[in-house]
Amino acid sequence: MTTTTTQDEDRERAFQALGDGRASVRLRAALAVGTTPDPRYVDKLVERCAYEREFFVRDMLTWALTRHPVSVTLPRLLREVRSERAQARSQALHTLSKIGDRRAWPAITRALLSDADDEVARSAWRTAVVLVPEGEETGLATVLATQLGRGERATQTSLSRALIALGDVIAPVLRAATAAPDPRVRAHALATERLLHDPDTGFEFAIDEARRVVALGGSGRMGR
The missing domain is CATH 1.25.10.10 (Leucine-rich Repeat Variant)
Known part of the structure; x- marks a missing residue:
C-alpha cells in the first residue's frame, strides 16, 4: 500500500x-x-x-x-x-x-451587520470590531448604532460590547441615539454610554437604570 x-x-x-x-x-x-x-x-x-x-x-x-x-x-x-x-x-x-x-473587511457588509438572525448579527459585530481598518471606526460605529434597541438582553449586551471596543469615537453616535424616538433605542444608548465611561458597571444594572431614566422622560447622561 x-x-x-x-x-x-x-x-x-x-x-x-x-x-x-x-x-x-x-x-x-x-x-x-x-x-x-x-x-x-x-x-x-x-x-x-x-x-x-x-x-x-x-x-x-x-x-x-x-x-x-x-x-x-x-x-x-x-x-x-x-x-x-x-x-x-x-x-x-x-x-x-x-x-x-x-x-x-470588505465582506463585513451593512447587510451582515443588520442581519435578521441575531446570532449572525452578533457574530458580524464582533468580527467587524476585530477587522475594522484604522480610520474607519467612526463609520462602523454609525452603522452599529442603527441596531441599538434590537433584541433581548444578550443581543443588546453584544452590541454594547462591540461599540465600546471601538473606543471614544462612539460618544457622538451614542449622544445622538439618546434622542431617538424609540425608547428602547434611547435606553440602550444610555446604557452603552454609561458602560463606556464606567466599564465596571454591569450591563444588567446599566440597562435597568437607563430604562428608568427613559420611563421618567429623560434622555440625558446618567449618574456615574
Whole structure:
C-alpha cells in the first residue's frame, strides 16, 4: 500500500468521523484535523460548521480552520458569509474574527451587520470590531448604532460590547441615539454610554437604570 493511499484512507476516515452521530467522535476528529492540518480538509471543515449542533464541536472546527493556511481558508470563508444558512454565516464570521486577517473587511457588509438572525448579527459585530481598518471606526460605529434597541438582553449586551471596543469615537453616535424616538433605542444608548465611561458597571444594572431614566422622560447622561 502506498503512502498516498494510506493518506487518502486516513482523510476519508476523518471526513466520516466529522459527520459521526456522536459529538465526542466529531470533537476528536476536529482536534485531529487541526493537529495535522491539510488544505484538503478545509472544505469539509467549513461545511461541518454550517450544520454542527454542539457549540464545543463548532469551536473546535473553528480552531482547526485557524490551523490551516489563510490563503486556503479565507476565500472559502468569504463565500460562506453569503450562505443562505444562518449558522453557516455566523460560524464563518466567527472564524474570520479568530483568523483576524483584515483582507476580509470588505465582506463585513451593512447587510451582515443588520442581519435578521441575531446570532449572525452578533457574530458580524464582533468580527467587524476585530477587522475594522484604522480610520474607519467612526463609520462602523454609525452603522452599529442603527441596531441599538434590537433584541433581548444578550443581543443588546453584544452590541454594547462591540461599540465600546471601538473606543471614544462612539460618544457622538451614542449622544445622538439618546434622542431617538424609540425608547428602547434611547435606553440602550444610555446604557452603552454609561458602560463606556464606567466599564465596571454591569450591563444588567446599566440597562435597568437607563430604562428608568427613559420611563421618567429623560434622555440625558446618567449618574456615574
